[in-house]
Amino acid sequence: MDQNFTPYSTPFSLYLKAKPDIYSVSRVNTLPTIATALSVVAALVAGITADRLRNFWIPSVVTSIPVLIGVILLVVYNVGETGRLVAFIITGFEGGK
Numbered sequence: 001m002d003q004n005f006t007p008y009s010t011p012f013s014l015y016l017k018a019k020p021d022i023y024s025v026s027r028v029n030t031l032p033t034i035a036t037a038l039s040v041v042a043a044l045v046a047g048i049t050a051d052r053l054r055n056f057w058i059p060s061v062v063t064s065i066p067v068l069i070g071v072i073l074l075v076v077y078n079v080g081e082t083g084r085l086v087a088f089i090i091t092g093f094e095g096g097k
Helices: 009-018 027-053 057-076 078-094
Strands: none
Touching: 009 027, 009 078, 027 057, 027 078, 057 078
């Protein structure tokens, strides 16, 4: 998957770098790892669930819901700084699809 396409990778880092008055260099480097870790966990849980249920569409739909909410929050944009951070982080569920 192209890392430039997923909201929780390069766009998240660029957003944080664009706000140096709010985020220090160490936070710019560490905050995106939360979304990446969430992506790994979502992929593992979705894979295990898909194997146990012998069905792929249920975990795919369940992991798509937080991604959809995150993208909606990013599109609305007028949700405050915390809302944007949450939106970028929960798009990390995209790894479970």
